[in-house]
Amino acid sequence: MSDNNTKKINVSPSALYGWLGDRIFAVSVFVLGFIVIFTTLAMAISLYYEGSEAITRFGFWGFLTGEKWDPAITMEFGAWPFIVGTVSTSLGALALSFIPAIAIAVFTAEYAPHWLSHIIENLVNLIAAVPSVVIGIWGVFVFTPWIRDTVEIPVYIWSLENAPGLTPILGNPIGYGMMTATIILTIMIIPFTTALTVDAFRMVPKEQREAASALGATKWEVIRMAVIPYSRGGILAGTMLSLGRAIGETMAVAMLIGNKNTLPFTLFGPGSTMASVIVNEFREAVENIHLTSLMAVGFYLFLISLIVNLAAAYIQRKYAVTGGRAV
Amino acid sequence: MDNVIENKLRLETIGLSVFYGENPGVKDVSLKIYDKKVTALIGPSGCGKTTFLRALNRMHDLTRGAKVTGKALIDGQDIYDPKLDPVIIRRKIGMVFQKPTPFPTMSIYDNVVAGLKLVGFRDRKLLDEVCERSLRQSALWDEVKDRLKTPGGSLSGGQQQRLSIARALAVEPEVLLMDEPTSSLDPQSTNRIEELIGELKDQVTIIIVTHNMQQASRVSDYTAFFYIGSLIEYNKTTKIFTSPDQKRTEEYITGQFG
Numbered sequence: 001m002s003d004n005n006t007k008k009i010n011v012s013p014s015a016l017y018g019w020l021g022d023r024i025f026a027v028s029v030f031v032l033g034f035i036v037i038f039t040t041l042a043m044a045i046s047l048y049y050e051g052s053e054a055i056t057r058f059g060f061w062g063f064l065t066g067e068k069w070d071p072a073i074t075m076e077f078g079a080w081p082f083i084v085g086t087v088s089t090s091l092g093a094l095a096l097s098f099i100p101a102i103a104i105a106v107f108t109a110e111y112a113p114h115w116l117s118h119i120i121e122n123l124v125n126l127i128a129a130v131p132s133v134v135i136g137i138w139g140v141f142v143f144t145p146w147i148r149d150t151v152e153i154p155v156y157i158w159s160l161e162n163a164p165g166l167t168p169i170l171g172n173p174i175g176y177g178m179m180t181a182t183i184i185l186t187i188m189i190i191p192f193t194t195a196l197t198v199d200a201f202r203m204v205p206k207e208q209r210e211a212a213s214a215l216g217a218t219k220w221e222v223i224r225m226a227v228i229p230y231s232r233g234g235i236l237a238g239t240m241l242s243l244g245r246a247i248g249e250t251m252a253v254a255m256l257i258g259n260k261n262t263l264p265f266t267l268f269g270p271g272s273t274m275a276s277v278i279v280n281e282f283r284e285a286v287e288n289i290h291l292t293s294l295m296a297v298g299f300y301l302f303l304i305s306l307i308v309n310l311a312a313a314y315i316q317r318k319y320a321v322t323g324g325r326a327v
Numbered sequence: 328m329d330n331v332i333e334n335k336l337r338l339e340t341i342g343l344s345v346f347y348g349e350n351p352g353v354k355d356v357s358l359k360i361y362d363k364k365v366t367a368l369i370g371p372s373g374c375g376k377t378t379f380l381r382a383l384n385r386m387h388d389l390t391r392g393a394k395v396t397g398k399a400l401i402d403g404q405d406i407y408d409p410k411l412d413p414v415i416i417r418r419k420i421g422m423v424f425q426k427p428t429p430f431p432t433m434s435i436y437d438n439v440v441a442g443l444k445l446v447g448f449r450d451r452k453l454l455d456e457v458c459e460r461s462l463r464q465s466a467l468w469d470e471v472k473d474r475l476k477t478p479g480g481s482l483s484g485g486q487q488q489r490l491s492i493a494r495a496l497a498v499e500p501e502v503l504l505m506d507e508p509t510s511s512l513d514p515q516s517t518n519r520i521e522e523l524i525g526e527l528k529d530q531v532t533i534i535i536v537t538h539n540m541q542q543a544s545r546v547s548d549y550t551a552f553f554y555i556g557s558l559i560e561y562n563k564t565t566k567i568f569t570s571p572d573q574k575r576t577e578e579y580i581t582g583q584f585g
Contacts, residue, residue, distance in 0.1 A: 114391070211428035211491070213389055215442040215498065216418035225441060229432040321431045321480070 044302055051296030054289060063296055069261040071281065077293035079300055081263045085273040086301070088265070089178060089253065090246035093185035098239060101193035108194070109201040110223055121198065128191035136255035139184050144256060147183070148175030152268045171266020176258035178271045184252050189242040196241065200234025201227055233320035240312030248305055250275040274301040334361035337532045338383065338502060343397035345378050345387060352378040354556040355397065360502075360549075365524060365533045367547035367564065369540060371579065375556040376536045377425075380504050383534070384420040385413040401502070418446070421500030425507040427487030429479030429494075435462075436475040438490055442498035457497050465493035466523055485516025492523065496531075503527070505535040509542065521546050540580060544568045552576045 048055070054077055055063055066078015108120045152173035159166040171177065204227050212226040228235070258270020259280055265271035272280070274297050285291040338360035345353040353375040360366050368376040378387075385406060387393040399406040406416055429438050439458045440448075448454060458475070462468040467489040471482070479490055488508060495503060505524075509517040524533060524546045537543050543550055543564065550567040552560045552575075560567065560576045571577045 207424055207426050207428045208430070210386060210389065210422075211424060211430070212441075214384065214386065214417055214422035214424075215445060215494065216414050217445055218414050221445055225445075226430060229430060232432065 044299070044306075047295060047299040047302055051292050051294075051299045053292040054296040055299075057289065063293075064300065067263055069277070069293075071285070071287065071290045071293075075287060075289055077289065077296075079274065079293075079297050081261055081265070082272055082274040082277050082297060083300070084263060085178070085257070085265060085271045086247055086275070086304070089182045089185055089257070089271075089273055090243055090249075092178075092182040093189055093246045094239065094243050096182065096186040097190045097193055097242065101190045101239075101242075102197055102235065104190070104194045105197035105201060106223060109198045110219070110227065121195075124191045124194050124198075127187075128195060132188065132249060132252040133255075135184060135188060136252035139180065139252060139256045143184065144175040144180055147180055148173060152179070156268065169267060171269025173268045174258065174270070176256055177267070177269045178257065178265050179267050181253045181257040181271070181273075184256055185246045185249055188249060188252065189246050192242040192245055193238050196238025197231070197235050200231035200238065203234065204230045230321050233316045233318075236319055237312045237316035240308060240315060244305055244308045244312065247308060248275060248301070250279050254279045274298075274304075334364060336360075337362040337402065338534075339398075339400045340379075340383075341398040341400070343379070343382060343395065343399055345375070345382050346394040346396070347390075348392055351556055353382065356553075356558045358551055358558060358561055360532060360534060362532055363528055363530070364548040365528050365535060365546055366549040366551065367543035368534065368536045368551050368553060369538070369543045369579075370553035370559075372538065374553040376551075376553045377506050378556075379553065380506055380534060380536050383502075383504060384417050384422055386422070388413050418442075418498060419500060420502040420504060421495035421498060422504040423488070423492050423495050423506065423508045425510055427484060427491050427511070429482070429487050429490050431478060431480030433479055434476045435471050435479050435482070435490060438479040439493050439497050441494060446498070461493040461497040462490075464496050464523075464527065465489040466519055467493055483516075485512050485519065488512055488516065488520065489523070492520070496527075500531060502532045502534065505533060507536050507538065510538065517542075540568075552579060554579070 058066055058077060063077065063079055064083070065080050066076070067080045068074070068076045068078050069081060070076050104120070104124070108117045108124075112120060152170075152175065156167065156170055156173040159170055208226040208230055209222055212222040217225055253273055254276035257272055257276055259272050259276060260270035261272055261277065278294050278298055278301075281290070282294055285294055336359055340356055340358050343353065343356045343358075344351050356379055368380060370376050381387055382395050383399060383406065385395075387395055395407060401416070401419065405411070429435075430441065433441065436458055437444075439461050440454045443454060443457060459468060459472075462471065467486060470486060471490075479487065482490060488511075492508070509520050512520070521542065524535065527533060528548075535543075535546065547564045550562065550564040551558055552567065552571075552573075554575055560571055560573045562572075567576065568580060571580060
């Protein structure tokens with residue numbers, strides 16, 4: 001082989017990346033990505049703009065902390081009752097769902113035989129996919145009467161006789177109320193937390209499990225020592241995303257929470273959330289200030305959801321374990 | 328193999344086979360492992376040496392569809408006795424893996440004493456002592472003694488592997504299985520670990536899988552050559568590397584295939 005036969009191939013880097021196909025592809029993904037950012041920003045801005053009349057009239061904090069919501073006579077509006085309703089139902093649902101969701105995930109991913117875990121996973125995904133109005137109507141006709149007759153009324157009667165101090169906290173045992181809504185929310189978010197936790201468990205490297213086993217760890221010890229610590233980022237992020245879903249859940253809550261717009265809310269008695277007041281009142285909001293107040297509630301709900309999602313992303317990054325390193 | 332008999336027997340397999348589904352990964356291997364010696368398992372990739380090693384502490388129990396037949400004995404006790412909890416076996420027979428496997432969220436200290444905490448040791452003073460002793464044994468103490476509380480995942484690859492070894496040693500295993508412990512490490516860390524194996528063999532029986540023949544000849548007393556799932560030849564390392572009985576062994580040692 002002489003040098004005459006070898007031909008040097010010169011390709012300039014710009015030529016590699018300058019081809020038309022690459023350019024078109026790069027521009028289109030850039031545009032599509034930008035549309036997402038633009039839509040989100042535009043939504044926030046327009047919500048604020050549409051709600052600005054209420055926000056200026058009652059003040060940013062004034063509207064947020066105002067306890068009065070009177071679309072009939074005084075036309076005074078404050079979002080505080082709905083914020084209380086949203087925060088207490090969703091945090092309550094989060095607290096109630098966390099342990100069962102993790103337990104189901106541990107069973108599904110670690111203990112159940114292959115065929116059973118397959119079935120559970122599909123069922124969990126199915127429950128997560130049921131439209132919330134369907135869960136709502138089930139709640140109205142099945143769950144609400146059941147919980148009223150088997151839990152609320154007996155407990156209420158018991159407290160009348162034994163602990164009268166409790167009755168104002170319990171509230172009227174009518175079935176439709178804060179507790180019912182919270183339990184339904186719990187049922188709705190368990191599948192989310194479970195599914196995300198199962199995924200997080202499945203991402204734990206085989207080496208980590210084997211390392212724990214090789215130390216003489218029992219099955220539960222392997223889970224405690226290797227599986228759960230390694231997947232903590234995924235578990236926490238899944239929990240936060242479930243919280244986001246609970247905060248935004250509208251239809252089932254509106255159907256079951258009883259829709260009372262004034263504080264104080266009681267355990268059994270009716271209440272409302274930011275999402276439920278919007279869906280219940282936007283059709284009847286004829287006065288401008290009423291409509292803009294609903295828009296403003298929507299704006300605050302948007303903000304809260306945004307914060308929860310950002311927090312989820314932050315937590316996941318902070319606690320994620322990547323490549324054997326805890327960051 | 329007459330000269331093999333002179334040492335004390337620790338671990339023995341008789342006709343051991345490992346199946347993944349229908350196919351045997353290890354076929355009918357009978358091997359005697361001697362106390363406080365280093366035994367190297369060598370052979371080309373996929374020849375079953377790791378599969379054989381993992382059969383010795385019942386790691387195959389964790390793999391769906393894996394089945395072990397034949398006998399494996401430690402001090403005459405059947406490792407695969409159905410009444411015997413594999414957890415007990417794994418406390419006697421420690422293991423170090425190919426990739427370093429510190430628990431990334433635990434501190435260096437907690438990593439080392441993890442195995443002791445499993446069996447219920449809570450005495451701080453004892454744990455401190457064991458932690459220092461194990462880290463000294465694995466030649467990591469001087470590098471980490473001032474930061475025992477930092478996460479195990481923050482160490483370099485070579486340090487992580489020595490941490491894994493310290494963790495395995497902390498429970499004072501009788502036998503230590505090492506599955507290509509240096510294959511993901513740089514030459515310097517490899518040196519440290521090979522020195523370490525030399526220092527440890529007074530205390531534990533070591534079985535090491537390696538694809539590096541120089542390593543086998545440097546660190547081991549006995550060498551077993553595996554090929555396509557079968558044990559081809561087993562003898563003192565010096566014999567295997569100077570005048571093997573089998574033609575295949577010689578071909579592999581001299582680099583004619585592999």
